[in-house]
Amino acid sequence: MKFTVAGDMLVQRRIPSGYEGFDEVKQHIEKGDARFFNLETTIGNRDFFANEYNGGSYLMAEPAVLDDAKSFGFNILSFANNHAMDFSHDGLMSTKNAVDKAGFINAGAGANLDEAAAPAYLDTKNGRIALISVVSTMMNEAAMAGRQSRRFKGRPGVNGLRIDEHIEVTPEQFEIINEIIEQSNVNAEYDIVRAEGYLPPVKEGVAVIKNWTFKKGEKTKYVTHPNQVDTERVLKAIYEAQMQADYILVSVHSHELSGTAKENPADFLCEFAHKCIDAGAHAVIGHGPHLIRPIEIYKKRPIFYSLGDFVIHNECIPNAPYEMYEQQKLTDDATMRELFYDRSKGYTRGLMRDRRMLESIVPYFEMENGELKYMEIMPVELNFDKKEVWQKGNPRFSREHGIIERLSDMSAPFGTNITADERGFGIVEI
Numbered sequence: 001m002k003f004t005v006a007g008d009m010l011v012q013r014r015i016p017s018g019y020e021g022f023d024e025v026k027q028h029i030e031k032g033d034a035r036f037f038n039l040e041t042t043i044g045n046r047d048f049f050a051n052e053y054n055g056g057s058y059l060m061a062e063p064a065v066l067d068d069a070k071s072f073g074f075n076i077l078s079f080a081n082n083h084a085m086d087f088s089h090d091g092l093m094s095t096k097n098a099v100d101k102a103g104f105i106n107a108g109a110g111a112n113l114d115e116a117a118a119p120a121y122l123d124t125k126n127g128r129i130a131l132i133s134v135v136s137t138m139m140n141e142a143a144m145a146g147r148q149s150r151r152f153k154g155r156p157g158v159n160g161l162r163i164d165e166h167i168e169v170t171p172e173q174f175e176i177i178n179e180i181i182e183q184s185n186v187n188a189e190y191d192i193v194r195a196e197g198y199l200p201p202v203k204e205g206v207a208v209i210k211n212w213t214f215k216k217g218e219k220t221k222y223v224t225h226p227n228q229v230d231t232e233r234v235l236k237a238i239y240e241a242q243m244q245a246d247y248i249l250v251s252v253h254s255h256e257l258s259g260t261a262k263e264n265p266a267d268f269l270c271e272f273a274h275k276c277i278d279a280g281a282h283a284v285i286g287h288g289p290h291l292i293r294p295i296e297i298y299k300k301r302p303i304f305y306s307l308g309d310f311v312i313h314n315e316c317i318p319n320a321p322y323e324m325y326e327q328q329k330l331t332d333d334a335t336m337r338e339l340f341y342d343r344s345k346g347y348t349r350g351l352m353r354d355r356r357m358l359e360s361i362v363p364y365f366e367m368e369n370g371e372l373k374y375m376e377i378m379p380v381e382l383n384f385d386k387k388e389v390w391q392k393g394n395p396r397f398s399r400e401h402g403i404i405e406r407l408s409d410m411s412a413p414f415g416t417n418i419t420a421d422e423r424g425f426g427i428v429e430i
Contacts, residue, residue: 001127001247004032004364006074007287007307008081010040012061012316013390015068021396022072028378028397030073031364033124036131037069037310038253038287039079043098048087050321053139055082058320060091066102076122078133080108080158081253081288085143089156108133108251112154113145117233119241119248130241132281133251134234136161136226136269137288161234162227163256163268168217177207177214186210224256224268231275238279247367250281253288254306262356263410265293265305273303282367291356292407295363295428296414300371302428308360312382314351315340315389340389352389358382359403360395361426377418377426379403399424 006029016022029035041059043066050058069077077099084092092109099106107120119130135158138144144162146155169177181187186209193199207214215223234250241248252273256266265286273284277298284303286293293306317336325332328342344350351357358381365375381398383391404426408418417429 001034001124001129002032002364002366003247003249003283004029004035004073004362005283005285005304005307006037006310006362007360008038008040008290008309009069009311010059010309010314011065011068011311012041012059012313012318014064015071015311015394017068017071019394021394024397025362025378025380025395026072028362028364033126034076034122034129034247034249035074036076036078036249036251036285037074038081038251039069039077039095039099040081040083041065042083042087042091042095044087044091044094046319048090048094050323051085051088051091051139052323054086054324055084055139057083057314057317058086058324059083059317060087063098063102066098066104069104070102074104076105076120076129076131078106078108078131078251078253080116080133080135080251082135082137082139082143082255084109084135084158085139092156092158105131106133107131107159108135109156109158110145111156112148113157113159114147114154116145116157116159117237119237119244121245127246128244130245130248131251132234132237132241132248134159134161134230135253136163137253137255159233161230161252161254161272163266164225164227165268166213166215166223168215168219168221168223170218170220171216173220174207174214174216177209181207181209224258224266226268226272226275231272234276235279238276238281242280247282247370248280250276250284252284252286254286255288257289262289262291263293269305270296273305274298277301277303282370283365290351292359292361292403292410294411294414295407295416295418296411297372297416297428297430300430302363302365302372302375304363307362308380309357309382310360310362310380310395311393312351312358313393315344316393352392355384355401358384358392359398359401361403361407362395372430374430375428376421377404377407377428379424379426397424
Protein backbone atom coordinates (compact mmCIF):
# COMPACT_ATOMS: atom_id res chain seq x y z
CA MET A 1 0.00 0.00 0.00
CA LYS A 2 1.01 3.59 -0.61
CA PHE A 3 0.82 6.54 1.79
CA THR A 4 1.27 10.30 1.56
CA VAL A 5 1.32 12.27 4.82
CA ALA A 6 1.39 16.01 5.50
CA GLY A 7 1.55 18.03 8.69
CA ASP A 8 -0.57 20.86 10.05
CA MET A 9 -3.03 22.65 7.80
CA LEU A 10 -3.55 25.84 9.82
CA VAL A 11 -5.95 27.26 7.30
CA GLN A 12 -7.89 30.50 7.83
CA ARG A 13 -8.71 31.56 4.27
CA ARG A 14 -9.53 29.96 0.93
CA ILE A 15 -6.71 28.38 -1.09
CA PRO A 16 -7.04 28.86 -4.88
CA SER A 17 -6.44 25.52 -6.57
CA GLY A 18 -4.63 27.06 -9.51
CA TYR A 19 -1.89 28.97 -7.70
CA GLU A 20 1.69 28.59 -8.90
CA GLY A 21 3.14 25.38 -7.48
CA PHE A 22 -0.22 23.80 -6.63
CA ASP A 23 -0.08 21.11 -9.32
CA GLU A 24 3.30 19.72 -8.22
CA VAL A 25 2.15 19.35 -4.64
CA LYS A 26 -1.19 17.83 -5.65
CA GLN A 27 0.41 15.26 -7.96
CA HIS A 28 2.77 14.16 -5.21
CA ILE A 29 0.00 13.80 -2.62
CA GLU A 30 -2.21 11.82 -4.97
CA LYS A 31 0.35 9.04 -5.30
CA GLY A 32 -0.80 7.61 -1.98
CA ASP A 33 -3.77 5.37 -1.32
CA ALA A 34 -4.10 7.00 2.10
CA ARG A 35 -3.47 10.75 1.98
CA PHE A 36 -3.35 12.26 5.48
CA PHE A 37 -3.13 15.75 7.01
CA ASN A 38 -3.86 17.40 10.37
CA LEU A 39 -6.61 20.02 10.26
CA GLU A 40 -5.47 22.70 12.72
CA THR A 41 -8.54 24.87 12.94
CA THR A 42 -12.15 24.61 13.94
CA ILE A 43 -14.84 24.75 11.25
CA GLY A 44 -17.91 26.91 11.68
CA ASN A 45 -19.63 30.20 11.00
CA ARG A 46 -18.48 32.08 14.12
CA ASP A 47 -21.74 31.54 15.95
CA PHE A 48 -20.21 29.79 18.99
CA PHE A 49 -18.89 31.29 22.19
CA ALA A 50 -15.13 31.27 22.63
CA ASN A 51 -13.47 29.07 25.20
CA GLU A 52 -11.72 30.79 28.10
CA TYR A 53 -8.52 29.15 26.82
CA ASN A 54 -7.19 28.74 23.31
CA GLY A 55 -4.41 26.89 21.54
CA GLY A 56 -2.36 30.07 20.94
CA SER A 57 -4.91 31.89 18.79
CA TYR A 58 -8.63 31.42 18.30
CA LEU A 59 -8.88 29.56 14.98
CA MET A 60 -12.06 29.09 12.96
CA ALA A 61 -12.47 28.70 9.19
CA GLU A 62 -15.48 28.44 6.94
CA PRO A 63 -16.55 24.95 5.81
CA ALA A 64 -15.43 25.65 2.22
CA VAL A 65 -11.77 25.27 3.22
CA LEU A 66 -12.42 21.52 3.38
CA ASP A 67 -13.08 21.65 -0.37
CA ASP A 68 -9.61 23.20 -0.73
CA ALA A 69 -8.12 20.33 1.28
CA LYS A 70 -9.90 17.90 -1.04
CA SER A 71 -8.47 19.68 -4.07
CA PHE A 72 -4.97 18.67 -2.89
CA GLY A 73 -6.15 15.05 -2.89
CA PHE A 74 -6.37 14.38 0.85
CA ASN A 75 -8.85 11.75 2.02
CA ILE A 76 -8.15 11.21 5.74
CA LEU A 77 -7.43 13.62 8.60
CA SER A 78 -7.17 14.30 12.29
CA PHE A 79 -8.23 17.48 14.06
CA ALA A 80 -7.16 16.34 17.53
CA ASN A 81 -4.84 19.21 18.39
CA ASN A 82 -4.48 22.16 20.75
CA HIS A 83 -6.99 24.24 18.75
CA ALA A 84 -9.81 21.68 18.71
CA MET A 85 -11.49 23.33 21.71
CA ASP A 86 -10.90 27.00 20.81
CA PHE A 87 -14.68 27.41 20.62
CA SER A 88 -15.51 24.89 23.31
CA HIS A 89 -17.68 21.81 22.80
CA ASP A 90 -19.95 23.38 20.18
CA GLY A 91 -16.96 24.36 18.05
CA LEU A 92 -15.48 20.89 18.28
CA MET A 93 -18.72 19.16 17.32
CA SER A 94 -19.27 21.67 14.49
CA THR A 95 -15.84 20.69 13.14
CA LYS A 96 -16.62 17.00 13.53
CA ASN A 97 -19.90 17.39 11.65
CA ALA A 98 -18.22 19.42 8.89
CA VAL A 99 -15.41 16.95 8.21
CA ASP A 100 -17.90 14.06 8.27
CA LYS A 101 -20.15 15.89 5.81
CA ALA A 102 -17.16 16.63 3.56
CA GLY A 103 -16.42 12.90 3.40
CA PHE A 104 -13.10 12.89 5.29
CA ILE A 105 -12.33 9.83 7.37
CA ASN A 106 -11.24 11.25 10.73
CA ALA A 107 -10.25 10.19 14.23
CA GLY A 108 -9.15 11.65 17.55
CA ALA A 109 -12.11 13.85 18.53
CA GLY A 110 -15.76 13.22 19.10
CA ALA A 111 -18.87 13.38 21.25
CA ASN A 112 -17.29 11.24 23.99
CA LEU A 113 -14.01 9.52 24.77
CA ASP A 114 -14.93 6.18 23.22
CA GLU A 115 -15.79 7.91 19.94
CA ALA A 116 -12.63 10.05 20.02
CA ALA A 117 -10.39 7.07 20.81
CA ALA A 118 -11.86 4.67 18.26
CA PRO A 119 -10.03 3.81 15.03
CA ALA A 120 -11.48 5.24 11.83
CA TYR A 121 -11.23 3.23 8.62
CA LEU A 122 -10.44 4.24 5.07
CA ASP A 123 -11.25 1.75 2.32
CA THR A 124 -9.13 2.00 -0.83
CA LYS A 125 -8.79 -0.18 -3.90
CA ASN A 126 -5.52 -1.56 -2.54
CA GLY A 127 -6.62 -2.23 1.04
CA ARG A 128 -8.01 -0.85 4.27
CA ILE A 129 -6.29 1.66 6.54
CA ALA A 130 -7.05 2.43 10.19
CA LEU A 131 -6.33 5.83 11.74
CA ILE A 132 -5.98 6.36 15.48
CA SER A 133 -5.33 9.91 16.61
CA VAL A 134 -4.14 11.40 19.88
CA VAL A 135 -2.96 14.79 21.16
CA SER A 136 -0.52 15.53 24.00
CA THR A 137 -0.53 19.32 23.64
CA MET A 138 -3.92 20.39 24.97
CA MET A 139 -4.93 23.82 26.24
CA ASN A 140 -5.55 21.89 29.49
CA GLU A 141 -6.96 18.53 30.53
CA ALA A 142 -10.50 19.90 30.22
CA ALA A 143 -10.06 19.45 26.46
CA MET A 144 -10.13 15.68 26.92
CA ALA A 145 -13.32 13.88 26.00
CA GLY A 146 -15.23 12.15 28.79
CA ARG A 147 -16.58 8.64 28.86
CA GLN A 148 -20.29 7.97 28.60
CA SER A 149 -22.04 6.15 31.43
CA ARG A 150 -25.40 4.45 31.74
CA ARG A 151 -26.86 7.59 33.29
CA PHE A 152 -24.93 10.50 31.74
CA LYS A 153 -23.87 11.55 28.31
CA GLY A 154 -20.18 11.63 27.52
CA ARG A 155 -18.32 14.91 27.17
CA PRO A 156 -17.11 16.05 23.72
CA GLY A 157 -13.37 16.49 23.37
CA VAL A 158 -10.14 14.99 22.12
CA ASN A 159 -8.35 11.71 22.65
CA GLY A 160 -5.71 13.08 25.00
CA LEU A 161 -2.28 11.72 25.80
CA ARG A 162 -1.30 13.13 29.16
CA ILE A 163 2.32 13.33 30.27
CA ASP A 164 3.65 11.81 33.47
CA GLU A 165 6.54 14.08 34.43
CA HIS A 166 8.91 14.72 37.29
CA ILE A 167 12.22 16.43 37.95
CA GLU A 168 15.04 14.22 39.17
CA VAL A 169 17.35 16.08 41.54
CA THR A 170 20.55 15.33 43.44
CA PRO A 171 20.38 14.49 47.17
CA GLU A 172 21.67 17.99 47.99
CA GLN A 173 19.00 19.64 45.85
CA PHE A 174 16.36 17.36 47.35
CA GLU A 175 17.18 18.59 50.84
CA ILE A 176 16.92 22.22 49.73
CA ILE A 177 13.51 21.57 48.13
CA ASN A 178 12.24 20.01 51.35
CA GLU A 179 13.52 23.01 53.31
CA ILE A 180 11.65 25.35 50.97
CA ILE A 181 8.46 23.31 51.37
CA GLU A 182 8.75 23.25 55.17
CA GLN A 183 9.62 26.91 55.65
CA SER A 184 7.19 28.37 53.09
CA ASN A 185 4.15 26.20 53.92
CA VAL A 186 3.48 26.11 50.19
CA ASN A 187 1.95 22.64 50.53
CA ALA A 188 -0.15 23.33 53.65
CA GLU A 189 -3.49 22.97 51.89
CA TYR A 190 -2.36 19.83 50.04
CA ASP A 191 -1.05 18.32 53.30
CA ILE A 192 -4.43 18.87 54.95
CA VAL A 193 -6.21 17.22 52.01
CA ARG A 194 -3.78 14.30 52.20
CA ALA A 195 -4.41 13.93 55.90
CA GLU A 196 -8.13 13.80 55.15
CA GLY A 197 -7.50 10.92 52.75
CA TYR A 198 -8.34 12.69 49.49
CA LEU A 199 -4.79 12.58 48.10
CA PRO A 200 -2.30 9.69 48.27
CA PRO A 201 0.62 10.02 50.69
CA VAL A 202 3.94 11.27 49.34
CA LYS A 203 6.37 8.37 48.89
CA GLU A 204 9.86 8.15 50.33
CA GLY A 205 12.38 9.96 48.12
CA VAL A 206 9.68 12.15 46.56
CA ALA A 207 8.88 15.83 47.19
CA VAL A 208 5.80 17.56 45.80
CA ILE A 209 5.22 21.28 45.37
CA LYS A 210 1.60 21.68 44.25
CA ASN A 211 1.56 19.88 40.88
CA TRP A 212 5.33 19.48 40.51
CA THR A 213 7.02 16.27 41.61
CA PHE A 214 10.71 15.98 42.50
CA LYS A 215 12.46 12.64 42.92
CA LYS A 216 15.82 12.04 44.53
CA GLY A 217 18.33 10.69 42.03
CA GLU A 218 21.91 10.87 40.85
CA LYS A 219 21.70 13.95 38.61
CA THR A 220 19.39 16.79 37.70
CA LYS A 221 17.10 16.08 34.77
CA TYR A 222 13.53 16.51 33.55
CA VAL A 223 11.85 13.12 33.03
CA THR A 224 8.73 12.47 30.95
CA HIS A 225 6.75 9.33 30.15
CA PRO A 226 3.43 8.86 28.33
CA ASN A 227 0.56 8.48 30.77
CA GLN A 228 -0.08 4.78 31.27
CA VAL A 229 -3.89 4.97 31.19
CA ASP A 230 -3.92 7.01 27.97
CA THR A 231 -1.26 4.82 26.36
CA GLU A 232 -3.18 1.66 27.14
CA ARG A 233 -6.29 3.18 25.56
CA VAL A 234 -4.33 3.77 22.33
CA LEU A 235 -2.77 0.31 22.40
CA LYS A 236 -6.23 -1.19 22.83
CA ALA A 237 -7.39 0.71 19.74
CA ILE A 238 -4.39 -0.66 17.81
CA TYR A 239 -5.32 -4.17 18.95
CA GLU A 240 -8.89 -3.60 17.73
CA ALA A 241 -7.74 -2.19 14.39
CA GLN A 242 -5.55 -5.23 13.67
CA MET A 243 -8.71 -7.24 13.07
CA GLN A 244 -10.23 -4.59 10.80
CA ALA A 245 -7.45 -3.13 8.65
CA ASP A 246 -4.37 -3.98 6.59
CA TYR A 247 -2.38 -1.03 7.92
CA ILE A 248 -2.64 1.14 11.03
CA LEU A 249 -1.58 4.80 11.24
CA VAL A 250 -1.24 6.63 14.56
CA SER A 251 -1.40 10.43 14.46
CA VAL A 252 0.16 12.40 17.35
CA HIS A 253 -0.07 16.18 17.83
CA SER A 254 2.76 17.14 20.18
CA HIS A 255 4.57 20.44 20.75
CA GLU A 256 6.64 19.21 23.70
CA LEU A 257 10.41 18.96 23.32
CA SER A 258 13.50 17.57 25.00
CA GLY A 259 16.67 19.53 25.66
CA THR A 260 16.70 23.13 24.49
CA ALA A 261 15.79 22.95 20.78
CA LYS A 262 12.31 22.82 19.26
CA GLU A 263 13.52 20.23 16.76
CA ASN A 264 14.06 17.64 19.51
CA PRO A 265 11.04 15.40 20.15
CA ALA A 266 10.17 14.91 23.81
CA ASP A 267 11.33 11.71 25.49
CA PHE A 268 7.76 10.61 26.23
CA LEU A 269 6.87 10.98 22.54
CA CYS A 270 9.71 8.69 21.43
CA GLU A 271 8.68 6.15 24.07
CA PHE A 272 5.03 6.37 23.01
CA ALA A 273 5.84 6.00 19.30
CA HIS A 274 7.91 2.90 19.97
CA LYS A 275 5.11 1.40 22.07
CA CYS A 276 2.66 1.98 19.20
CA ILE A 277 4.92 0.25 16.68
CA ASP A 278 5.60 -2.59 19.13
CA ALA A 279 1.82 -3.05 19.49
CA GLY A 280 1.26 -3.31 15.72
CA ALA A 281 1.00 0.21 14.27
CA HIS A 282 2.69 0.60 10.88
CA ALA A 283 3.51 4.31 11.05
CA VAL A 284 3.40 7.13 13.59
CA ILE A 285 2.67 10.55 12.11
CA GLY A 286 3.74 13.48 14.27
CA HIS A 287 2.87 17.15 13.90
CA GLY A 288 2.36 20.16 16.14
CA PRO A 289 5.48 22.28 16.76
CA HIS A 290 5.22 24.07 13.37
CA LEU A 291 8.60 22.83 12.18
CA ILE A 292 10.33 19.69 10.93
CA ARG A 293 11.57 17.09 13.38
CA PRO A 294 13.56 13.88 12.73
CA ILE A 295 12.40 10.71 11.00
CA GLU A 296 13.12 7.37 12.63
CA ILE A 297 12.76 3.95 11.00
CA TYR A 298 11.90 1.65 13.90
CA LYS A 299 11.47 -2.06 13.24
CA LYS A 300 11.18 -1.28 9.51
CA ARG A 301 8.30 1.14 10.14
CA PRO A 302 8.44 4.95 9.97
CA ILE A 303 8.05 7.44 12.80
CA PHE A 304 7.70 11.06 11.71
CA TYR A 305 8.28 13.16 14.83
CA SER A 306 6.94 16.27 13.08
CA LEU A 307 6.18 17.03 9.44
CA GLY A 308 5.95 20.81 9.92
CA ASP A 309 3.23 23.10 8.59
CA PHE A 310 1.63 22.14 5.29
CA VAL A 311 -0.37 25.39 5.37
CA ILE A 312 -0.07 28.28 7.82
CA HIS A 313 -2.34 31.33 7.80
CA ASN A 314 -1.54 32.33 11.35
CA GLU A 315 -2.07 36.08 10.91
CA CYS A 316 -4.96 35.86 8.45
CA ILE A 317 -7.59 35.49 11.17
CA PRO A 318 -10.39 37.91 10.18
CA ASN A 319 -11.70 38.53 13.71
CA ALA A 320 -11.24 37.27 17.24
CA PRO A 321 -13.03 36.89 20.57
CA TYR A 322 -12.53 39.52 23.25
CA GLU A 323 -10.03 37.38 25.18
CA MET A 324 -7.53 37.51 22.33
CA TYR A 325 -7.59 41.33 22.39
CA GLU A 326 -7.38 41.31 26.15
CA GLN A 327 -4.19 39.23 26.03
CA GLN A 328 -2.55 42.16 24.19
CA LYS A 329 -4.09 44.73 26.56
CA LEU A 330 -6.37 45.96 23.78
CA THR A 331 -10.14 46.22 23.47
CA ASP A 332 -12.13 44.87 20.57
CA ASP A 333 -12.34 48.40 19.18
CA ALA A 334 -8.83 47.67 17.86
CA THR A 335 -8.34 46.12 14.44
CA MET A 336 -6.85 42.67 13.90
CA ARG A 337 -3.92 44.45 12.28
CA GLU A 338 -3.23 46.28 15.55
CA LEU A 339 -3.63 43.04 17.50
CA PHE A 340 -1.08 41.15 15.44
CA TYR A 341 1.25 44.16 15.31
CA ASP A 342 1.32 44.26 19.10
CA ARG A 343 1.58 40.48 19.51
CA SER A 344 4.49 40.23 17.08
CA LYS A 345 6.30 43.28 18.52
CA GLY A 346 6.00 45.19 15.27
CA TYR A 347 6.16 42.08 13.06
CA THR A 348 9.56 41.07 14.44
CA ARG A 349 8.69 37.80 16.20
CA GLY A 350 6.27 34.87 16.02
CA LEU A 351 5.70 31.94 13.70
CA MET A 352 5.49 34.02 10.55
CA ARG A 353 8.95 35.56 11.20
CA ASP A 354 10.79 32.22 11.55
CA ARG A 355 11.72 30.51 8.27
CA ARG A 356 11.65 27.07 9.94
CA MET A 357 7.93 27.47 10.59
CA LEU A 358 7.27 27.96 6.88
CA GLU A 359 9.15 24.87 5.75
CA SER A 360 7.68 21.41 5.65
CA ILE A 361 7.99 17.90 4.24
CA VAL A 362 5.46 15.62 2.57
CA PRO A 363 6.68 12.02 2.66
CA TYR A 364 5.38 9.39 0.24
CA PHE A 365 6.10 5.81 1.25
CA GLU A 366 5.26 2.29 0.21
CA MET A 367 4.81 -0.70 2.51
CA GLU A 368 4.57 -4.39 1.77
CA ASN A 369 3.84 -7.19 4.24
CA GLY A 370 3.92 -4.65 7.04
CA GLU A 371 7.40 -3.32 6.26
CA LEU A 372 8.67 -0.10 4.70
CA LYS A 373 9.97 -0.68 1.18
CA TYR A 374 10.43 2.81 -0.23
CA MET A 375 10.21 6.45 0.90
CA GLU A 376 10.68 9.73 -0.89
CA ILE A 377 10.15 13.13 0.65
CA MET A 378 8.98 16.30 -1.07
CA PRO A 379 10.47 19.42 0.56
CA VAL A 380 7.92 22.21 0.80
CA GLU A 381 8.21 25.94 1.55
CA LEU A 382 5.41 28.36 2.32
CA ASN A 383 6.68 31.62 0.77
CA PHE A 384 8.57 32.93 3.77
CA ASP A 385 10.32 35.52 1.56
CA LYS A 386 7.09 37.21 0.45
CA LYS A 387 6.60 40.69 1.90
CA GLU A 388 2.95 40.57 2.92
CA VAL A 389 1.59 38.04 5.40
CA TRP A 390 -1.38 37.17 3.18
CA GLN A 391 1.05 36.15 0.42
CA LYS A 392 2.58 33.52 2.70
CA GLY A 393 1.36 30.18 3.93
CA ASN A 394 0.47 27.99 0.93
CA PRO A 395 2.74 25.04 0.01
CA ARG A 396 5.16 24.85 -2.91
CA PHE A 397 7.88 22.37 -3.82
CA SER A 398 11.30 23.74 -2.85
CA ARG A 399 14.72 22.42 -3.75
CA GLU A 400 16.65 25.60 -2.88
CA HIS A 401 16.18 25.98 0.87
CA GLY A 402 18.23 23.04 2.16
CA ILE A 403 15.22 21.40 3.77
CA ILE A 404 16.26 17.83 2.94
CA GLU A 405 19.80 18.45 4.11
CA ARG A 406 18.57 19.81 7.43
CA LEU A 407 16.16 16.88 7.83
CA SER A 408 19.02 14.48 7.06
CA ASP A 409 21.25 16.03 9.72
CA MET A 410 18.63 15.86 12.46
CA SER A 411 17.54 12.32 11.52
CA ALA A 412 21.08 10.86 11.48
CA PRO A 413 21.23 10.42 15.29
CA PHE A 414 18.07 8.28 14.97
CA GLY A 415 19.90 6.00 12.50
CA THR A 416 18.06 7.35 9.43
CA ASN A 417 20.07 8.10 6.28
CA ILE A 418 18.43 10.56 3.85
CA THR A 419 19.99 11.79 0.61
CA ALA A 420 18.73 14.25 -1.99
CA ASP A 421 18.15 12.91 -5.50
CA GLU A 422 18.44 14.82 -8.78
CA ARG A 423 14.92 16.24 -8.38
CA GLY A 424 15.68 17.63 -4.93
CA PHE A 425 13.52 15.02 -3.17
CA GLY A 426 14.81 13.18 -0.13
CA ILE A 427 15.30 9.42 -0.47
CA VAL A 428 15.36 7.39 2.73
CA GLU A 429 17.78 4.47 2.86
CA ILE A 430 15.79 1.36 3.79
